Amino acid sequence: xxxxxxxxxxxHQMENCKSKYCGCLYYSANALARIMTKMADEEFAxxxxxxxYAFLLMTVCEKPGIQPKEISHHMQLxxxxxxxxxxxxEYRGYxxxxxxxxxxxxxxxxxxxxxxxxxxxxxxxxxxxxxxxxGKTEGDKLTxxxxxxxxxxx
Amino acid sequence: xxxxxxxxxxxHQMENCKSKYCGCLYYSANALARIMTKMADEEFAxxxxxxxYAFLLMTVCEKPGIQPKEISHHMQLxxxxxxxxxxxxEYRGYxxxxxxxxxxxxxxxxxxxxxxxxxxxxxxxxxxxxxxxxGKTEGDKLTxxxxxxxxxxx
DNA sequence: ATTCATTGTTTGTATGTACAAACATTTGTT
DNA sequence: AACAAATGTTTGTACATACAAACAATGAAT
Numbered sequence: 384x385x386x387x388x389x390x391x392x393x394x395h396q397m398e399n400c401k402s403k404y405c406g407c408l409y410y411s412a413n414a415l416a417r418i419m420t421k422m423a424d425e426e427f428a429x430x431x432x433x434x435x436y437a438f439l440l441m442t443v444c445e446k447p448g449i450q451p452k453e454i455s456h457h458m459q460l461x462x463x464x465x466x467x468x469x470x471x472x473e474y475r476g477y478x479x480x481x482x483x484x485x486x487x488x489x490x491x492x493x494x495x496x497x498x499x500x501x502x503x504x505x506x507x508x509x510x511x512x513x514x515x516x517x518g519k520t521e522g523d524k525l526t527x528x529x530x531x532x533x534x535x536x537x
Numbered sequence: 538x539x540x541x542x543x544x545x546x547x548x549h550q551m552e553n554c555k556s557k558y559c560g561c562l563y564y565s566a567n568a569l570a571r572i573m574t575k576m577a578d579e580e581f582a583x584x585x586x587x588x589x590y591a592f593l594l595m596t597v598c599e600k601p602g603i604q605p606k607e608i609s610h611h612m613q614l615x616x617x618x619x620x621x622x623x624x625x626x627e628y629r630g631y632x633x634x635x636x637x638x639x640x641x642x643x644x645x646x647x648x649x650x651x652x653x654x655x656x657x658x659x660x661x662x663x664x665x666x667x668x669x670x671x672g673k674t675e676g677d678k679l680t681x682x683x684x685x686x687x688x689x690x691x
Numbered sequence: 692a693t694t695c696a697t698t699g700t701t702t703g704t705a706t707g708t709a710c711a712a713a714c715a716t717t718t719g720t721t
Numbered sequence: 722a723a724c725a726a727a728t729g730t731t732t733g734t735a736c737a738t739a740c741a742a743a744c745a746a747t748g749a750a751t
Binding site: 402403404405406407408409410411412413414415416417418419420422423434438445456457458459506509510513516517522523525526528529530532533535536537 | 565568
């Protein structure tokens with residue numbers, strides 16, 4: 384009886400899992416991240432930006448003059464990564480930098496501000512899209528659980 | 538009373554969340570993936586490999602002669618990514634390829650096989666490490682939830 | 692006031708990953 | 722038997738991200 388339960392558990396595992404690494408959080412988290420990034424990029428495609436750049440622009444539009452350090456905090460990326468993202472967005476004409484002492488203030492350009500509503504729209508659509516698949520409540524719950532885990536693991 | 542409850546909810550949200558994007562699965566999933574990859578790389582450091590390469594070597598050692606396509610299935614990576622990983626591991630002397638018709642068989646070298654136990658050990662440690670932080674049951678549960686989401690979102 | 696430590700930002704360099712296109716082989720169809 | 726479609730693999734190229742080191746400005750301590 385005991386053994387039988389275990390066998391059923393194993394079978395269930397194998398059914399549901401594409402890979403023998405499904406029991407590993409490192410693996411599952413990365414798979415989810417790849418799937419979500421792809422989905423996000425698809426939704427943000429209407430804005431001409433990929434997901435990271437869209438998030439950056441949103442962040443700056445909602446707090447013009449924000450510093451890279453704060454951006455890196457909001458986006459949970461390293462400062463160097465943020466610099467790289469900003470550079471590219473400056474080159475493309477969506478953001479501009481103003482150096483003040485050792486700090487830097489980042490502002491949206493007119494072009495950037497014009498794009499802001501479209502990005503927020505795409506963001507909403509992204510949310511709706513995965514909520515449709517996972518169920519709104521379940522999706523929110525999963526997100527919250529992941530956030531809690533992030534807090535503790537860091 | 539109703540409003541108060543909402544305010545408490547908001548405060549709770551702000552406490553627990555580093556970023557205003559914490560309600561977005563794209564964002565949270567990517568943050569978790571980065572944290573876990575870092576942790577995995579730290580654990581696998583004892584083997585001289587980063588996590589992806591360690592997983593690749595494990596996969597090949599457990600099924601010598603496996604084809605890239607099957608590897609890409611196990612690891613949930615695109616075939617081109619798998620080719621790149623294999624190439625590097627071949628260059629480093631851990632794997633070798635044998636081309637048979639249009640397919641390719643991948644084998645571990647002696648060097649690769651020698652490393653296998655160490656990798657499995659590191660993998661176990663990785664599991665223990667995040668289980669210690671999240672709690673074994675909770676960690677497993679989270680992993681399972683993410684797997685289910687992956688299934689459905691794909 | 693000068694030096695030393697700290698902090699915010701940027702570079703140099705490397706890595707993992709993907710997409711699209713190219714190749715090579717096998718299978719199916721007529 | 723010849724050609725077309727499908728399949729497995731590899732290349733060319735690009736991108737997001739990170740780490741470590743460099744740089745630049747501020748603040749603190751003697």
